[in-house]
Amino acid sequence: MNKSTDLSFIYFGNDWFAENRTSSHHIARRLGSRFPLLYVESPGLRAPQPSGRDLRKIFKKLCAVFRGPKQIGPCMWLMTVPQIPFRRFATARKLNEVFARWKLSRALRKLSLAPSISWFTVPHPGFLAGTLGEQMVVYYCIDNYAALPDVDAAEVAQMDGALSRRANLVFAASTGLVAAKQKQNGRVFYSPHAVDADLFGQAADSARPVAEGLRNLSHPVIGFFGVLDPRLDLSLIEYLAVQRPQWNLLLVGRVATDLGKLTDLPNLRAVGTVPYETLPDWARTFDLCIMPYRRDAFSENANPLKLREYLATGRPVVSVPMPEVDRFGGHVAIADNKESFLAAIERELGSDSEVKRKARLQLVSTDTWDARVEQVVSIVREVLEEVTPSIQGMAN
Numbered sequence: 001m002n003k004s005t006d007l008s009f010i011y012f013g014n015d016w017f018a019e020n021r022t023s024s025h026h027i028a029r030r031l032g033s034r035f036p037l038l039y040v041e042s043p044g045l046r047a048p049q050p051s052g053r054d055l056r057k058i059f060k061k062l063c064a065v066f067r068g069p070k071q072i073g074p075c076m077w078l079m080t081v082p083q084i085p086f087r088r089f090a091t092a093r094k095l096n097e098v099f100a101r102w103k104l105s106r107a108l109r110k111l112s113l114a115p116s117i118s119w120f121t122v123p124h125p126g127f128l129a130g131t132l133g134e135q136m137v138v139y140y141c142i143d144n145y146a147a148l149p150d151v152d153a154a155e156v157a158q159m160d161g162a163l164s165r166r167a168n169l170v171f172a173a174s175t176g177l178v179a180a181k182q183k184q185n186g187r188v189f190y191s192p193h194a195v196d197a198d199l200f201g202q203a204a205d206s207a208r209p210v211a212e213g214l215r216n217l218s219h220p221v222i223g224f225f226g227v228l229d230p231r232l233d234l235s236l237i238e239y240l241a242v243q244r245p246q247w248n249l250l251l252v253g254r255v256a257t258d259l260g261k262l263t264d265l266p267n268l269r270a271v272g273t274v275p276y277e278t279l280p281d282w283a284r285t286f287d288l289c290i291m292p293y294r295r296d297a298f299s300e301n302a303n304p305l306k307l308r309e310y311l312a313t314g315r316p317v318v319s320v321p322m323p324e325v326d327r328f329g330g331h332v333a334i335a336d337n338k339e340s341f342l343a344a345i346e347r348e349l350g351s352d353s354e355v356k357r358k359a360r361l362q363l364v365s366t367d368t369w370d371a372r373v374e375q376v377v378s379i380v381r382e383v384l385e386e387v388t389p390s391i392q393g394m395a396n
Contacts, residue, residue, distance in 0.1 A: 032076030126163030223286030
């Protein structure tokens with residue numbers, strides 16, 4: 001991609017070095033390879049917990065409070081603007097606003113960056129929308145944030161709604177979110193997740209080694225990668241492990257909830273956080289991938305990033321019903337209870353073939369992040385032409 005300066009961005013997302021890679025990271029990295037972009041880490045959506053991980057994150061972010069932007073690419077910079085998470089208190093909200101505006105104004109001056117677009121992938125910095133001299137506000141909404149674990153649902157819903165109404169353009173990652181956002185904004189576009197097909201396609205290369213320590217793992221291996229948090233149906237995972245002791249269940253990703261009885265199961269292994277780039281090495285040992293989510297307000301509006309990543313490995317996939325997953329019903333087995341989930345796994349293991357694996361790979365081969373960003377940038381340019389005259393007229 002050629003670098004261009006006709007657009008410039010101030011981009012609000014989650015932690016840049018977070019253990020899990022989200023669409024926020026994938027899109028920002030590609031925008032930042034083409035346009036000047038300041039990526040602003042915006043921690044503080046949920047209240048911190050008294051855990052070692054959260055305490056370390058708090059210390060790290062406090063150390064970054066007065067640091068300026070750090071260059072992480074030819075035309076991309078990174079900085080942190082921590083927020084006090086207790087926004088139900090007026091004093092906390094005011095402190096967040098004053099500090100964020102001061103720090104961002106200082107950083108933009110230092111970089112000589114006049115952003116044409118402010119881009120939000122999280123709702124809590126939304127109070128900055130339209131205050132940074134930008135020509136357009138974009139909200140790229142990827143989740144029903146109010147349904148996330150450990151957040152103040154009412155407060156997050158209010159922030160999400162305010163940003164949705166304020167934005168000049170809203171992208172939504174699922175059809176459920178599109179329907180919700182269309183009640184708040186007249187410019188809403190469906191923008192589902194994409195995939196790094198080249199990276200996850202490495203899992204289909206049998207000549208490459210599996211991750212360290214897995215070579216002697218007996219098959220079949222039922223795999224999951226992602227954050228292990230309260231969104232998962234742990235009772236379903238336990239049921240699978242107990243009913244089929246000859247299977248090995250391999251869970252790859254940060255453990256963010258109490259796994260309870262799962263830790264006592266001899267055929268279940270939770271390996272914790274691994275580098276994102278090594279996920280294909282772990283997936284290479286999977287015989288089948290699972291999406292065992294709870295069925296609730298979050299999953300109803302979610303478009304799991306791992307769906308396309310699973311398909312890009314070529315492995316069969318079994319999932320609970322979710323609107324965005326149901327659209328792939330011809331290539332993903334859908335099961336709505338424990339018994340049918342178990343039966344679907346057995347059926348998919350018994351019927352998998354090279355033809356089916358190639359079909360899964362082909363299904364997502366062109367659904368790349370590069371292609372998604374091209375689509376998004378095209379829409380941004382069109383809307384920018386619409387809104388710029390009105391903004392200029394207001395300024396005159």
